[in-house]
């Protein structure tokens with residue numbers, strides 16, 4: 001279709017771009033031209049896209065109207081492509097950390113992490129919380145003192161999940177959960193406590209796993225009806241294995257957006273995951289169930305995978321902590337290979353301390369040869385020494401981008417940043433981050449190409465009826481990207497990496513709202529077909545992309561609620577390998593905002609009768 005060839009942007013060399021606050025770089029608001037579709041409309045749209053002739057034309061028009069052609073496909077750039085966001089790590093100096101010996105076992109690392117944490121009893125009296133959820137240390141204490149046992153907790157867990165799946169609630173938290181397997185693990189853990197030999201503070205603690213991560217004895221469905229039939233789960237993923245070796249009870253495989261190819265968390269096969277803060281709202285995704293079970297109090301921690309904000313955005317929508325380490329920090333083996341240069345394992349937790357404990361358990365290199373490792377040693381942040389509260393943290397803020405969200409979020413996140421400056425003396429550095437929309441589109445193109453590349457072989461043999469309609473649309477778009485578009489996207493990756501490195505020479509972190517909108521409603525017409533809502537979708541991923549496309553670590557912490565009582569998160573994006581600083585920051589933020597926490601509409605008190 002050469003006669004339709006669109007003109008592409010000619011990008012300036014990186015060195016000529018001004019990243020200061022008065023830069024003349026233009027902020028492009030995501031100009032999504034696609035109406036919300038659900039029900040019959042999605043089906044018709046999928047048929048058209050899949051038809052050889054109409055499909056080609058329609059895809060061309062979609063890509064042109066949504067600026068993909070202009071900003072990516074036909075753009076001219078001088079940078080060379082960068083395919084994998086691996087970061088060199090010479091000379092990283094971290095303050096107030098406990099360095100962990102790479103040869104330590106996961107339980108030993110967990111012990112080190114616990115040693116870094118202030119115990120809840122030390123919290124200043126002024127922090128009398130109206131609502132406090134149970135943490136890993138609460139479980140460990142209740143088990144050690146004999147107030148309750150892992151078996152009693154497992155029984156309660158099973159009863160609560162049954163109730164959450166009842167007709168009245170239909171929370172759809174899990175895809176698979178085997179009660180016998182949970183009880184067996186709990187019995188073993190209970191015996192360990194009886195003998196006075198728990199393996200670590202994680203012994204007996206319920207942890208849920210996104211159904212994109214291999215975990216025996218479960219199949220790995222990836223939220224689909226077919227993936228587990230063509231790809232058998234033969235082992236635990238490395239991260240699951242490490243949690244198990246600490247004594248954690250693996251309590252099932254959480255629901256997710258089918259194939260991770262969307263972010264609403266509405267799964268036509270396994271149900272729409274409902275938000276514990278309001279059952280009529282989405283959880284976001286794709287790690288939907290993992291965010292929801294933590295918010296609902298069923299587990300203090302769950303694992304997710306973050307390919308386009310898939311851990312941080314549901315965490316923000318459900319009012320929990322979402323933490324995504326640097327690319328390659330947590331081994332990726334045993335995770336569905338649907339997109340390998342952007343997806344990574346992340347942690348959803350009720351508190352920053354619990355995120356830290358889980359991080360200590362799962363992170364670290366696979367190889368035993370650490371001298372040649374691509375991953376630096378893990379430093380665990382010493383949270384109990386309050387020295388970091390007086391650090392002179394510089395937060396980079398790009399005003400036009402920061403403010404491109406709903407009024408409630410803008411007001412809440414701006415006041416949170418102001419409060420951080422006020423209480424801790426942290427400084428805001430105004431910057432410009434160019435071409436954010438081009439980065440979002442490039443990431444979409446990359447995730448799409450990687451996903452369709454890795455499942456193309458299966459798709460040919462697949463009965464289309466086994467796929468959800470919204471995913472059929474997604475896959476049709478994914479399959480339409482060409483190699484020249486993919487290459488241009490990787491050049492934009494390189495360019496953005498350079499911009500971000502420059503920003504990080506001016507500031508310690510980048511601060512943003514986590515998402516552009518709070519949880520929106522689940523409409524009935526979406527339940528069977530899924531829905532296409534690219535406008536809300538773009539708002540949900542607006543601040544997520546650098547974390548995936550550039551492999552940067554990032555964390556979201558709850559800082560308030562909108563006027564309908566739905567949670568709002570604040571995000572910090574860090575320099576490569578700066579997990580320890582990010583956790584320090586998250587902990588300082590939590591200390592300021594935790595007192596505003598509210599109990600969700602659907603909440604299970606797992607340690608209710610165990611004395612506090």
Ligand SMILES: *[C@@H]1O[C@H](CO)[C@@H](O)[C@H](O)[C@H]1NC(C)=O
Pocket residue numbers: 212259260261262286287305306307308310335336338339342343344447448451
């Ligand atoms: C990509 O993979 C990540 C995890 O690997 C997942 O969270 C995300 O939803 C996936 N997206 C697509 C489009 O495959």
Ligand SMILES: *[C@@H]1O[C@H](CO)[C@@H](O)[C@H](O)[C@H]1NC(C)=O
Pocket residue numbers: 277278279280564565601
């Ligand atoms: C949930 O949201 C609906 C629709 O916005 C609202 O009518 C209802 O009161 C909310 N429920 C709670 C518990 O806030």
Ligand SMILES: *[C@@H]1O[C@H](CO)[C@@H](O)[C@H](O)[C@H]1NC(C)=O
Pocket residue numbers: 369370371372373
């Ligand atoms: C470890 O890795 C380094 C760098 O890749 C290499 O030079 C060295 O020989 C390796 N050592 C062993 C024991 O494999």
